[in-house]
Amino acid sequence: MKLHEYQAKEIFAKYGLPVTSGMLVKHLSEVDEALKKFPNGPWVVKAQIHAGGRGKAGGVKLAKNEMEVSQKATDILGMTLISPQTGPQGKVVKKIFITPAVDYTKELYVSVVLDRAHRCPVILASAEGGTEIEELAAHKPEAIQKVYIDPIQGLHPYQARQLHLSLGLPPDKINQGAKLFQGLVKIFMDLDLSLIEVNPLVVLKDGSIHCLDAKVSFDDNGLPRHKEYISWRDPDEEDPRELQAAEHGLSYISLDGNIGCLVNGAGLAMATADAIQHFGGSPANFLDVGGGATTKAVTEAFKIILSDNRVKAILVNIFGGIMKCDIIAQGIIDAAKQVSLSLPLVIRLEGTNVEKGKELLSKSELKYSFASSMDEAAKAIVVAAQGVKS
Ligand code: GDP
Ligand code: MN
Numbered sequence: 001m002k003l004h005e006y007q008a009k010e011i012f013a014k015y016g017l018p019v020t021s022g023m024l025v026k027h028l029s030e031v032d033e034a035l036k037k038f039p040n041g042p043w044v045v046k047a048q049i050h051a052g053g054r055g056k057a058g059g060v061k062l063a064k065n066e067m068e069v070s071q072k073a074t075d076i077l078g079m080t081l082i083s084p085q086t087g088p089q090g091k092v093v094k095k096i097f098i099t100p101a102v103d104y105t106k107e108l109y110v111s112v113v114l115d116r117a118h119r120c121p122v123i124l125a126s127a128e129g130g131t132e133i134e135e136l137a138a139h140k141p142e143a144i145q146k147v148y149i150d151p152i153q154g155l156h157p158y159q160a161r162q163l164h165l166s167l168g169l170p171p172d173k174i175n176q177g178a179k180l181f182q183g184l185v186k187i188f189m190d191l192d193l194s195l196i197e198v199n200p201l202v203v204l205k206d207g208s209i210h211c212l213d214a215k216v217s218f219d220d221n222g223l224p225r226h227k228e229y230i231s232w233r234d235p236d237e238e239d240p241r242e243l244q245a246a247e248h249g250l251s252y253i254s255l256d257g258n259i260g261c262l263v264n265g266a267g268l269a270m271a272t273a274d275a276i277q278h279f280g281g282s283p284a285n286f287l288d289v290g291g292g293a294t295t296k297a298v299t300e301a302f303k304i305i306l307s308d309n310r311v312k313a314i315l316v317n318i319f320g321g322i323m324k325c326d327i328i329a330q331g332i333i334d335a336a337k338q339v340s341l342s343l344p345l346v347i348r349l350e351g352t353n354v355e356k357g358k359e360l361l362s363k364s365e366l367k368y369s370f371a372s373s374m375d376e377a378a379k380a381i382v383v384a385a386q387g388v389k390s
Contacts, residue, residue: 001217001218001220001223001229001232001233002050002215002216002217002218002237003215003216003217003218003232004048004049004050004095004097004234004237005046005048005097005213005214005215006022006024006048006095006097007216007232008196008214008215008216009021009022009211009214011187011191011214011216012183012187012211012214015183015186015187016179016183017180017183017184017187017211018176018180018208018209018210018211019210019211019214020099020100020102020210021038021099022034022038022046022097022098022099022100023037023038023097023098023099024048024095024096024097025073025077025095025096025097025098026077026094026095027077028070028073028074028077031069031070031073031098034069034098035066035069035098038098038099038100040100041063041064041065041066041069041100041101042062042063042064042065042100042101043062043063043068043069043098043099043100043101044060044061044062044063044098044099044100044101045060045061045063045069045072045073045076045096045097045098046059046060046076046096046097046098046099047059047060047076047079047081047093047095047096048093048094048095048096048097049081049086049091049093049237050091050234050237051081051083051085051086051091052083052085052132052199052215053083053084053085053086053132054081054083056083057081057082057083057086058075058076058079058081059076059079059081059083059093061075061076062101063101069098073096073098076093076096077093077094077095077096078092078093078094079092079093080092080093081093084132091237094236102202102204102210102212103204103205104202104203104204104205104210104212105202105203105204105205106202106203107128107129107130107200107201107202107212108125108126108127108128108129108167108169108200108201108202108203109124109125109126109128109129109130109131109133109136109144109198109199109200109201110123110124110125110126110129110181110184110197110198110199110201111123111124111125111133111195111196111197111198111199111215112124112149112184112185112188112193112195112196112197113194113195114194115146115148118148119151120148120149120150120151121148121149121151121185121188121189122146122147122148122149123145123146123147123149123155123163123181123184123185124144124145124146125144125145125146125147125163125167126143126144126145126167127143127167127168128140128143129199129200129201129202130199130200133197133199145163145166145167147159147162147163149185151189154182154185154186154189155181155182155185157178157182159181160177160178160179160181160182161174161177161178163177163178163181164177164178164181169203169209170203170207172207173207173208173209176208176209177209180201180209180211184196184198187216191216191218191222191226191229192218192219192221192222192223192225192226193216193217193218193219193222194217194218194219195215195216195217196214196215196216196217197213197214197215197216198211198212198213198214198215199213199215200212200213239254241254241285241304241307241308242254244300244304244307245287245300245301245304248296248297248300249290249297250287250288250289250290250297250300250301250304251266251286251287251288251290252285252286252287252288252301252304253285253286253287254284254285254308255273255282255283255284255285255286256282256284257276257281257282257283257284257310258281258282258284258310258311258312258313258385259276259281259282259283259284259311259312259313259314259315259381259382259385260283260284260285260287260305260306260308260311260313260314260315260343261273261276261283261284261285261286261287261305261314261315261317262287262289262298262301262302262305262314262315262316262317262318263287263288263289263316263317263318264288264289264290264291264318264319264323264328265288265291265319266288268288268317268319269286269287269288270286271374272315272317272374272377272378273286275374275375275377275378276315276378276381276382278378279375279378279379279382280382281378281381281382281385281386284305284308284310284311285304285305285308287301287304287305289301291321291322291323294331295330295331295334295335297331298328298331298332298334298335299331299334299335299338299339301335302314302335302336302338302339302341303339306339306341306343311343312343312344312384312385312388313343313344313345313346313381313384313385313388314341314343314344314345314346314381315345315346315348315377315378315381316332316345316346316347316348316349317348317374317377318347318348318349318350318351319350319351320349320350320351320352320353320354320357321351321352324351324352324353324356324357325349325350325351325352325353325354325356325357325358326353326356326357326359326360327353328349328357329349329356329357329358329360329361330360332347332361332366333360333361333364333366336366337366341366343388344369344381344384344385344387344388345366345367345368345369346368346369346370346371346377346380346381346384347361347368347369347370347371347377348370348371348372348373348374348376348377349361349370358370369384
C-alpha cells in the first residue's frame, strides 16, 4: 500500500523528522482556509497522486503570492498528470497539498528498501538528489552509496554519522543528520515498509537538513500489524480490478498486454506469463485463483478479466492437484455461461482426473480449444489474440 506525500509527512512529523506541514485540499473552495492556516508565503502547490516525477510533469508549482496559490491550485486540481510512473494514460489529480515553500541550497537523495540478496534493509543515498534514482542507477551507479542495516540492531549511530559525512553534509549538523537517517530506518522497521524515500533531502541556508518530499510504501503482508493505517489507503489511486480481486480472495495484478490469464498457483501464473511472452504475446494480467479454484472464484476471475477491454483472448491454465480437474472444468463451464464469454478461449488442464475434466468440457457448449502442454497453450493463445481485431 502506497501513501500520499501528505500522509507520509504526517508519519515523519510523528517521528520528529524535519518536514514542513501543510493542508490537504480537495476543492478550490478550501484554498482560502489553507492560506489562513499557513499565511506566510511563498508556497508550493503539490499534486497528491501515487506516482513520482510530479514536478517534471507540472504537478508541483511554486506560488509567490496568494493569487498565484489560487491559480496553481486551479491548474493542478483535476489535471491529468503524465509522468514516467503514471503510465501513458496518466492520473487525474483529485487532491493537492498546499505548504509553505522551503529555501534550500542543495538536493540529496535517501531511501530505505529491502535488499533481498543481502537479507536486510539497505539505505540508498546520494549527494545527487532531485533526479530520479532509476536514472542515477543507470548512468552513474557509483554515485549511490549503500549502507546495510542489521535487521535486529538497526542502524548503528556510527553508520549514520559516517553516511552524513560521506554525503558531504555540513559537519556541524552531524547529530541532526544521524538522527534523521536513524529515524528513517526506525519508521521503515516499525511499520514494516517496503520503501521509504526522501527525494530530495535538502540542505537549508543555515546548514540544517530537511525532507522536502516523502514517499512511503507499506508491505501489504505487514499491514495487518498496523491496522491504524489501513484506512489511509486511497481507493482513487488503486486499480479497481485489483480491489475487486482482493475482495474475492484472488490475487490479481494488471499488466499491459492483451491476453487474459486465469491460472491457479502463483508460480504457474508467472510461468504462464513467461510462456506467453516467449511466444511473442503479452499478458494482460497476472491472476492466481488460488488452490481452491471454485466455480465462484473462477466466475469472479472471468468477470475481472472481461472488464478489461484490452483483453482479446483468454488462457485458462489450471493444474488439478488437491482440487480435481473435473470440478475445475465444471467451474469453467458454469462461469463462462454466467459471463457469456465470447472471446477466444484456450484451456490447458493437467493433473488429477484430467480425463473426466476433458470429457465434461467436450460435452459442454463452451467454445474453446484444448491444449495439452504449456507451450502449446501459450502458442495457441498468442495466435488467437493476434487474430482478434483491436
Ligand atoms: P516529485 O517530482 O514528485 O518527486 O515531487 P517533489 O516533492 O520532489 O518536488 C519536485 C521538485 O519541486 C523538487 O525537486 C524541487 O525542485 C521543487 N520543490 C518542491 N518543493 C519545493 C520548495 O519548498 N521550495 C523550492 N524551492 N522548490 C521546491
Ligand atoms: Mn520527489
